[in-house]
Amino acid sequence: MRHVISLLLENESGALSRVSGLFSARGYNIESLTVAPTEDASMSRMTLVTSGSDEIIEQITKQLNKLIDVVKVVDLSEAANIERELLLAKVRATGAAREEMKRMADIFRARILDVTDASYVIEVTGNQAKLDAFLAAIAPEQILETVRSGVCGIGRGDRILKV
Amino acid sequence: MELTGAEILIRCLQEEKVEYVFGYPGGAVLYLYDALFQQDKIRHVLVRHEQAAVHAADGYARSTQKVGVALVTSGPGSTNALTGIATAYCDSVPLVVISGQTPTPTIGQDAFQEVDTVGITRPCTKHNFLVRDVADLACTLKKAFYLAHSGRPGPVLVDIPKDVSAARCEYSYPAHVTMRSYNPVIRGHMGQIKKALQTLLAARRPMIYTGGGVILSDAAPELTKFTRLLGAPITNTLMGLGGYPASDRQYLGMPGMHGTYEANMAMQHCDVLLAIGARFDDRVIGNIEHFASDPRTIIHIDIDPTSISKRVKVDIPVVGNVKDVLGQLIQQLEAGAKPDPAHTAAWWQQVEGWRARKCLDYKLSPDLIKPQFVIQKLWEVTQGDAIVASDVGQHQMWAAQYYRFEQPRRWLNSGGLGTMGVGLPYAMGAQLAHPEAQVACVTGEGSIQMNIQELSTCRQFRLPLKLCLLNNRYLGMVRQWQQMFHGQRYSGSYMDSLPDFVKLAEAYGHVGIRVDRPADVEPALREAFTQHKNELVLLDFQIDRSENVYPMVQGGKGLTEMILSSEDL
Numbered sequence: 001m002r003h004v005i006s007l008l009l010e011n012e013s014g015a016l017s018r019v020s021g022l023f024s025a026r027g028y029n030i031e032s033l034t035v036a037p038t039e040d041a042s043m044s045r046m047t048l049v050t051s052g053s054d055e056i057i058e059q060i061t062k063q064l065n066k067l068i069d070v071v072k073v074v075d076l077s078e079a080a081n082i083e084r085e086l087l088l089a090k091v092r093a094t095g096a097a098r099e100e101m102k103r104m105a106d107i108f109r110a111r112i113l114d115v116t117d118a119s120y121v122i123e124v125t126g127n128q129a130k131l132d133a134f135l136a137a138i139a140p141e142q143i144l145e146t147v148r149s150g151v152c153g154i155g156r157g158d159r160i161l162k163v
Numbered sequence: 164m165e166l167t168g169a170e171i172l173i174r175c176l177q178e179e180k181v182e183y184v185f186g187y188p189g190g191a192v193l194y195l196y197d198a199l200f201q202q203d204k205i206r207h208v209l210v211r212h213e214q215a216a217v218h219a220a221d222g223y224a225r226s227t228q229k230v231g232v233a234l235v236t237s238g239p240g241s242t243n244a245l246t247g248i249a250t251a252y253c254d255s256v257p258l259v260v261i262s263g264q265t266p267t268p269t270i271g272q273d274a275f276q277e278v279d280t281v282g283i284t285r286p287c288t289k290h291n292f293l294v295r296d297v298a299d300l301a302c303t304l305k306k307a308f309y310l311a312h313s314g315r316p317g318p319v320l321v322d323i324p325k326d327v328s329a330a331r332c333e334y335s336y337p338a339h340v341t342m343r344s345y346n347p348v349i350r351g352h353m354g355q356i357k358k359a360l361q362t363l364l365a366a367r368r369p370m371i372y373t374g375g376g377v378i379l380s381d382a383a384p385e386l387t388k389f390t391r392l393l394g395a396p397i398t399n400t401l402m403g404l405g406g407y408p409a410s411d412r413q414y415l416g417m418p419g420m421h422g423t424y425e426a427n428m429a430m431q432h433c434d435v436l437l438a439i440g441a442r443f444d445d446r447v448i449g450n451i452e453h454f455a456s457d458p459r460t461i462i463h464i465d466i467d468p469t470s471i472s473k474r475v476k477v478d479i480p481v482v483g484n485v486k487d488v489l490g491q492l493i494q495q496l497e498a499g500a501k502p503d504p505a506h507t508a509a510w511w512q513q514v515e516g517w518r519a520r521k522c523l524d525y526k527l528s529p530d531l532i533k534p535q536f537v538i539q540k541l542w543e544v545t546q547g548d549a550i551v552a553s554d555v556g557q558h559q560m561w562a563a564q565y566y567r568f569e570q571p572r573r574w575l576n577s578g579g580l581g582t583m584g585v586g587l588p589y590a591m592g593a594q595l596a597h598p599e600a601q602v603a604c605v606t607g608e609g610s611i612q613m614n615i616q617e618l619s620t621c622r623q624f625r626l627p628l629k630l631c632l633l634n635n636r637y638l639g640m641v642r643q644w645q646q647m648f649h650g651q652r653y654s655g656s657y658m659d660s661l662p663d664f665v666k667l668a669e670a671y672g673h674v675g676i677r678v679d680r681p682a683d684v685e686p687a688l689r690e691a692f693t694q695h696k697n698e699l700v701l702l703d704f705q706i707d708r709s710e711n712v713y714p715m716v717q718g719g720k721g722l723t724e725m726i727l728s729s730e731d732l
Contacts, residue, residue, distance in 0.1 A: 010344055013293070014281060025286050055472065062469040068290040068310065071344040163343060 002031070003057050004083055004153040005048045006161050007064055008071040011037060015069040019046065022067065028052065028060055032085075032150035043071060043163070047153045049128075071163055080156040086149040087124040087131045092142045094118050101142070108134045119144060127151075168297040168328040169198035172261065175304040177204050178336045181232050183223060183595055184208070184261075185216040189236025190276060191263030194328040199234075208595065208624060211616035213240050215588040217247020217260060217318075218614070222585075222592030224256050225575045226550055228381055230311045231256070231592065236263045238276030241322075242283070246582060248318050249287040253579025254402060255379055257316035259307045260288075266326040267295055280322045289317030297330040305340045314347030315467040316379055347466060351483035356491050359462045359479050362435055364502055366460075368510040369395035370433035372418065374447075375402030375578065376440015376465060376485045383407070383571040385489035386439065392496050394504055395437070396514050398426040400447055401563055402578040403440070409567035415514065416523070419447040420716045421560040424522035427714075427722045429514055431457055438463045440485040443475045444579075445718075451475065453721030464488045522714050522727055523564055531707040532681050534558065534633045538565035541603060541631055544688040549601040549629075550575065550593045554586035554610030557639035560712040562605040584613030587630070591617060594626045601692060603629045608661055609638045618671035621699050629691050630701040632664060635708045643711045647732065668701035677703045 009015045016035055023030050031049040038045045050060060057075065064073045076083075093101050094117075105112055105122050108130070114121035124134050128151060135146065155161065166174065172195055176184065185208045188196045199207050210216040213235045220231030231251075235244045241262045251258050265274040281293045290310050292303045300323070307319040363369055371393070377386050383406050390397050390413055398418045399406045407414055416423035418430050430436065430448070436459050441447070448454045451474060463470075463477040464485055471480045481488055496502075525535050538561050541549070551566050553559045553576040568574050575589040590604040611632055621628060641656040665675030674695050678687045684704065691700040715726045726732065 014285070017282070018285060021286055055476075059469065059473060066467070066469050068342070068345050 001053075001057070002049065002051045002077070004076040004081065004151060005050060005061065005064070005073065006076050006153055007046045007048070007073045008038070008043050008161060008163060009046060010069040010071060011042050011044050012069055015044065018067050018069055019048075019064065022063055023050075026059075026063065028056065034150040034152055040163070045161075047151055049151050072161060074155070074159070074161050076153045076155055079159060081153055081159075082156060083127045083151050083153045084125055085128055085131055085151045087134065088113070088147045089122045089124065089135070089138075089143060090145040091120055091122060091138060092118065092144060093120045097142055101138075104134070104137060110134065164334055165331050166334040167194065167198070167331050168300055168323065169194035171297070171300050171332075171334050172304065172323070172328070173198045173202055173205065174334060175301055175336055176232065177202075179230065179308050181205055181230075184232045184234050185210055185219040185223070185592070186234030187213050187216055187236065187240060189240050189263065191237035191240075191265055191325045192234060192328070194325065195234065195261070195263065195323070208591075208620065210588070210620050212614065213243035214247050214584070215614050215617045215620070217244045217258065218250065218585050218588035219592040220258055220260075221247060221251045221256050222552060222575050222589030223596045224251075224258060224592070225589065226572050226593035227596045228572075230308055231258045232261070233258065234261045236276065237265055237280065238278045240276075241278055241280040245283060245287070248284055248320065250577050250580045250582040250585060251318040252287045252289070254375060254577065255316050256318065257311040258318035259304075259311050260318055260320045262320060262322050263328070264293065264322045264324040267324045268326070270324065280320065284320045287318075288320045289315075291320040291322065293322045293324075294327050295324070297327050297332045300327065301334060301336050302340070305337045306342065309340050310345065314345070348482045349484045349487050351464065351481045351488035351491055353491070355479060355481045356488065356495060359437070359481060360492060360495050360499070362460055362462060362479060363393060363395070363437060364500060366395075366433075366435035367506060368432065368434040369393065369437065369507060370429045370435070371395050371397040371437045371439065372400070372430060372441055373397065373403045373406050373439040374400040374441025377403050377406035378571045380440065380466070380484050380486040381571070382440070382486035382489050385486055385493060389489050389493050389496070392493065392502070394502050394507060396429050396511070398422070398430065400441055400444070400578075401576065404563060404574045405568035405571040408569045410569060415518070417563055418722075419444075420449070420718070421564065421712050421714065422447075422716075424520050424714055424725060424727065425514060425517035427716070427725060428517045431721075431723045432513075433459055435460045435462065439489070440465060442470045442473065448475065449716045449722040449724075450719055453724070520727070528681065528707060530680065532678065532684060532704055534561045534635075534704075534706045534710055535565050536681060537631060537633060537684055537704050537706065538562055538605065540685045540688055541605070542566050544685065544692055545601050545603065549573070549603045550590075550597060552576070552586050552589035552593060552602065552604045554604075554606040555581045555583045556607050556610060557635075557643065557712050558605050558607045558610075558633040561633070583610040586610055587614050587617045587621075587628075590628045591621060591624075591626055594628055595624070601629070603631055605631045605633065607639060608632060608634045608636065608664070609658065615667070618668065618673060618699070622672045626699060627695075627697050628699050630699070632701060632703050633706050634664070634703055635706050635710070636661060637708060640712070646711070648717070664701055664703040668699070673699040673701060675701045675703065677705070679705050
């Protein structure tokens with residue numbers, strides 16, 4: 001099953017490679033990984049998307065907790081949570097496709113960030129499924145380039161991941 | 164007071180009451196060696212290869228309950244140390260390894276003797292640090308020692324660039340260190356402990372299985388007391404030997420691939436298995452599906468939550484320090500209901516039936532020296548009271564099976580990583596820690612040659628080790644597997660052109676004795692331990708070349724699918 005795991009880690013050099021090294025050494029799957037500093041400059045927050053049986057997910061959270069630089073670990077998938085990912089897509093925007101691309105952006109509540117004679121850069125945010133749907137809705141030959149941020153996650157309501 | 168980084172390091176080591184630093188100098192650690200030279204509290208043991216420095220520090224740590232310290236230079240110094248670090252990591256031995264690094268401005272520029280030491284040691288240390296600012300050095304070392312010995316112990320590496328060891332700053336050593344991200348659980352959860360005890364008291368076929376965690380947490384007295392109170396049979400793994408006295412009636416010997424028949428049968432057929440500081444290793448439980456095919460309730464006490472339910476699903480986990488949790492269990496047991504021996508009488512009868520198979524019996528030969536016989540004689544001559552360091556291979560298994568350990572920290576071997584070449588440096592570390600103790604190293608002609616250069620270190624430091632070399636002119640364990648599972652094609656397992664080990668020992672300034680006949684085994688050992696008490700003696704036992712280690716569970720087979728002797732082949 002797919003799980004979204006959030007962690008707070010010390011903002012030390014090498015902390016990221018301890019996490020990624022753990023996943024490669026133990027053969028765990030990483031679907032996406034995002035990391036950035038938090039409002040507390042001594043810590044970073046990471047969101048990891050992984051998948052595996054209950055036993056593997058239990059091991060993953062325990063192994064993450066065991067890393068000395070990891071301060072806290074929460075499996076967001078255990079309760080209600082919000083996931084968001086950002087997609088930037090550079091698409092062909094010529095002829096009939098130019099109007100079509102604009103319409104598609106509106107349907108997905110996306111924003112056009114850059115316009116040239118021949119292309120748009122479109123920003124889409126949403127959960128993974130929405131971004132996948134957006135890309136599926138565009139003909140592949142129209143897509144020039146894409147970049148996705150990976151998933152950021154946060155628990156709903158009272159669930160707070162903080163030290 | 165303002166000190167250099169090098170002086171700070173020495174002061175920190177003194178604060179941590181470090182007696183010995185095992186090391187080898189080089190360019191990146193010149194300031195550190197200079198500071199070491201200008202003090203006399205810490206003794207430096209100059210090894211002949213950095214791998215042995217880490218192993219010796221490891222042997223020192225295993226035979227005491229202290230943190231071992233090794234010091235190596237950058238580049239090849241660090242890469243040579245790597246095997247030692249990984250060996251300690253696999254067996255959770257507390258070490259602080261100090262490595263020199265090229266000066267900070269050169270890091271990342273492929274400088275002479277530069278290697279990404281924190282990068283390559285990351286997966287085989289408990290934690291590691293690169294100190295970029297001398298102001299962080301004292302605090303980093305405090306953290307390193309704290310991390311190494313607390314929680315589940317392990318090696319911690321501190322990489323110190325040359326300019327950091329030369330830079331000056333104000334020195335103060337922190338009395339305490341707290342890390343918000345590191346809080347090992349020490350005491351067990353009372354609810355879990357009560358549940359565990361109820362389950363054990365209700366058991367008809369209880370079994371206790373303990374590992375290195377008992378030794379590491381110095382819990383042998385508590386384990387012995389609890390086991391006797393409970394009255395259940397007990398087995399100690401390769402890493403746990405000496406956790407419970409081997410001469411006791413409740414002790415069934417070692418479990419696993421070369422474990423006893425009774426220990427493996429009891430592990431498989433018990434109804435409640437209490438695992439303490441052990442990790443259900445593949446060499447211990449054999450085929451995992453076969454192991455799970457007999458239903459039993461598993462209770463697991465371990466300080467490391469990741470060890471619980473990693474390979475085998477555990478019913479009652481108790482996270483905590485083994486010594487503390489056993490203390491809690493004893494307290495509960497003494498305060499409440501007592502175990503009823505009638506409950507387990509039938510089980511004991513079954514266990515005694517298995518024990519009656521006498522699986523460790525072997526046939527003596529009038530003219531060939533049996534390796535088992537050498538170990539038994541070693542036990543007799545040392546009255547079971549030696550510290551025994553072992554290398555890796557057949558001799559290791561024979562030592563584990565036939566030297567009956569009554570106390571913890573007497574058996575030093577590489578259980579997890581299985582590193583050939585550890586024996587001699589382990590014995591060195593143990594002898595330095597226990598100058599009065601009899602220290603034996605059981606080794607083979609393959610393993611001893613992996614760190615033979617340390618005979619020179621032993622000469623320099625006058626270490627009166629007794630090396631029992633079980634020489635069969637084969638890489639015996641490899642040969643055994645090739646004989647059994649690879650059509651007797653002895654690929655690469657025969658070593659031609661072996662040195663004359665007696666002359667080799669003499670060349671290093673030690674005593675060498677060659678033993679060819681069974682009748683000479685005991686006299687040679689007595690001579691070594693009495694006449695040459697204060698000298699290193701290498702005993703080259705020419706053993707039966709065809710002898711194999713039995714019992715044996717073939718890799719991938721179930722724990723009870725055992726080969727008991729060559730007649731089962």
